[in-house]
Amino acid sequence: MEIVLVQVFNGLISGAFYALLSLGLAVIFGMLRVVNFMHGALYMLGAFGAYLLGVQLGVSFWWALIISPLAVAAVGFLLERALLRRLYDLNVLYNLLLTFGLTLVIQDAMRLRFGVQGVPYSIPAQLRGAVLIGFMFFPTYRLFVLGFSVLVCLGVWWLIEHTRVGMIIRASTENPVLTRALGVDVDRWIPLVFAFGVALAGLAGVLAAPMRNVSPLMGADLIITTFAIVVIGGMGSILGSVVTGFFVGVLSALGAVYYPPAANTLVFIVMAIVLLFRPSGLFGSPEAG
Amino acid sequence: MLVVDGLQAWYGESQVLHGVTLEVGDGRVVTLVGRNGMGKTTALRCIMGIHRQKRGRILLDGREIGHLPPQQIARMGIGWVQDDRGIYGTLSVLENLLLPPVVSDESWSLDKIFSVFPVLKDQAAQSGSKLSGGEQQMLAIARVLRMGARILLLDEPTEGLAPLLVERVREIVKEIKSHGLTVLLVEQNLRFATTVADTHHLIVNGRTVRSLSNQEVVREERELLEYLGV
Ligand SMILES: Nc1ncnc2c1ncn2[C@@H]1O[C@H](COP(=O)(O)OP(=O)(O)OP(=O)(O)O)[C@@H](O)[C@H]1O
Ligand SMILES: [Mg+2]
Numbered sequence: 001m002e003i004v005l006v007q008v009f010n011g012l013i014s015g016a017f018y019a020l021l022s023l024g025l026a027v028i029f030g031m032l033r034v035v036n037f038m039h040g041a042l043y044m045l046g047a048f049g050a051y052l053l054g055v056q057l058g059v060s061f062w063w064a065l066i067i068s069p070l071a072v073a074a075v076g077f078l079l080e081r082a083l084l085r086r087l088y089d090l091n092v093l094y095n096l097l098l099t100f101g102l103t104l105v106i107q108d109a110m111r112l113r114f115g116v117q118g119v120p121y122s123i124p125a126q127l128r129g130a131v132l133i134g135f136m137f138f139p140t141y142r143l144f145v146l147g148f149s150v151l152v153c154l155g156v157w158w159l160i161e162h163t164r165v166g167m168i169i170r171a172s173t174e175n176p177v178l179t180r181a182l183g184v185d186v187d188r189w190i191p192l193v194f195a196f197g198v199a200l201a202g203l204a205g206v207l208a209a210p211m212r213n214v215s216p217l218m219g220a221d222l223i224i225t226t227f228a229i230v231v232i233g234g235m236g237s238i239l240g241s242v243v244t245g246f247f248v249g250v251l252s253a254l255g256a257v258y259y260p261p262a263a264n265t266l267v268f269i270v271m272a273i274v275l276l277f278r279p280s281g282l283f284g285s286p287e288a289g
Numbered sequence: 290m291l292v293v294d295g296l297q298a299w300y301g302e303s304q305v306l307h308g309v310t311l312e313v314g315d316g317r318v319v320t321l322v323g324r325n326g327m328g329k330t331t332a333l334r335c336i337m338g339i340h341r342q343k344r345g346r347i348l349l350d351g352r353e354i355g356h357l358p359p360q361q362i363a364r365m366g367i368g369w370v371q372d373d374r375g376i377y378g379t380l381s382v383l384e385n386l387l388l389p390p391v392v393s394d395e396s397w398s399l400d401k402i403f404s405v406f407p408v409l410k411d412q413a414a415q416s417g418s419k420l421s422g423g424e425q426q427m428l429a430i431a432r433v434l435r436m437g438a439r440i441l442l443l444d445e446p447t448e449g450l451a452p453l454l455v456e457r458v459r460e461i462v463k464e465i466k467s468h469g470l471t472v473l474l475v476e477q478n479l480r481f482a483t484t485v486a487d488t489h490h491l492i493v494n495g496r497t498v499r500s501l502s503n504q505e506v507v508r509e510e511r512e513l514l515e516y517l518g519v
Contacts, residue, residue: 170379171388178375181337182389183363183436285378 007253013142015249016149022229022241024200030173030236031193037099040219041106042198046072046205047214061124072202073195080194110216118215153242173236228271234284296345306495318472320482323492329475333442337369338362364392368433372444374425378418385417389436396437423454440471
């Protein structure tokens with residue numbers, strides 16, 4: 001019983017990262033119809049951002065939590081303006097290929113500079129140790145990651161449901177052609193939404209820095225599972241990506257206990273089953289996409 | 290005034306509009322009438338700047354607008370009500386109304402919208418997908434009125450509606466006209482068209498073949514119905 005609880009907790013922690021990453025992917029896909037393969041690489045840049053800020057400038061984790069995602073957003077903004085936007089009129093595969101290529105470039109550039117081993121990043125002093133909840137101790141930092149990412153997801157959800165930008169994002173996700181024909185300047189929001197989506201990846205990267213090895217390939221494995229999550233949740237569905245993110249985190253963690261060989265495959269089995277019965281994903285609508 | 294002159298359009302290799310010419314005077318209700326698949330929707334999509342594989346002239350108050358993107362055409366006061374109504378299910382009814390930016394002084398206030406379309410007020414907080422077909426039609430029209438459209442492009446607004454609701458759409462078109470707005474109405478239903486419009490353009494196989502006043506259409510209704518095959 002205890003092991004199950006521990007694994008559910010660990011699953012929620014992985015889920016927190018999946019949720020932040022797939023949320024960004026979903027927002028980007030909805031608005032731009034771009035499958036952003038770079039997402040994992042930008043997550044990695046977010047983690048390195050925190051590391052470099054700390055080592056070079058003595059910036060604390062807390063400031064890094066703000067600055068590094070903004071820096072990643074700036075990188076995303078520039079890449080969108082310089083490259084991605086040129087391919088919107090073509091098949092979506094072109095931007096998938098472009099972002100895949102950029103991923104390789106970013107990862108290799110980081111590998112040349114920092115090697116494959118990775119660099120250490122320590123847990124901020126305020127969040128060391130463990131907290132007793134009920135009958136078990138939980139690492140404070142992990143509790144923080146969980147709580148913080150839930151808050152961020154709720155915040156993003158609020159933005160999307162209750163602001164004008166959010167309304168434009170929802171409308172463009174559902175029907176981009178009509179939204180333009182109703183006079184909405186969708187194109188003005190595209191680079192900003194892209195920057196926002198990748199900032200979430202950067203944020204996840206900073207959160208990961210103290211508990212996962214900060215290395216050039218840290219985003220590479222994660223991104224594949226994250227894509228599966230976005231597909232299960234329904235491409236472009238905000239709620240779907242978050243809920244599925246946490247769900248898959250827990251599922252993989254439990255799988256690791258009960259049937260370890262399948263732990264990593266489980267998500268793809270779920271994806272296949274969901275696609276059989278609901279091709280547009282659990283929370284997706286058939287029209288969008 | 291909206292003028293379309295010699296409009297041609299293609300989907301890939303296949304040409305579907307071979308010369309659509311029509312004139313929509315300010316404050317008038319003008320129809321484009323034709324059978325299934327004759328190119329009515331395509332013509333509206335060309336005017337809106339959505340369909341880009343086209344040739345010919347589209348003039349708004351004498352200015353060529355054929356090359357402009359849809360958001361700019363909407364901002365010039367052209368309101369598109371597409372054939373499937375285009376109501377967003379991920380937006381509430383109120384959000385559907387508020388999505389388009391206000392583009393002119395003609396913009397209807399929410400109060401005015403709700404007094405003309407009381408059902409929308411009652412359901413303002415509902416998801417757009419919860420509305421019935423008739424209500425969605427009202428919302429789609431109300432949405433471009435809120436935007437401040439001076440010219441409304443209505444694509445078969447009566448399609449699939451029960452007789453009572455068709456009657457309601459008729460009243461609304463008349464109400465729009467009484468506010469001095471202009472309507473380009475696409476219809477298969479010639480009978481309905483004659484009860485609201487001033488002039489008619491008949492479209493056959495992607496070509497406008499005749500322009501008639503309403504009296505002429507009423508007089509020749511039999512032959513025209515046969516001619517159009519509707
Ligand atoms: N996306 C498309 N690709 C290829 N051909 C198309 C496409 N859309 C429409 N067409 C063809 O173009 C022609 C005109 O279609 P359009 O929808 O404009 O006609 P319509 O008069 O609006 O018909 P309806 O009364 O059925 O709405 C038809 O022959 C149709 O098959
Ligand atoms: Mg049509």
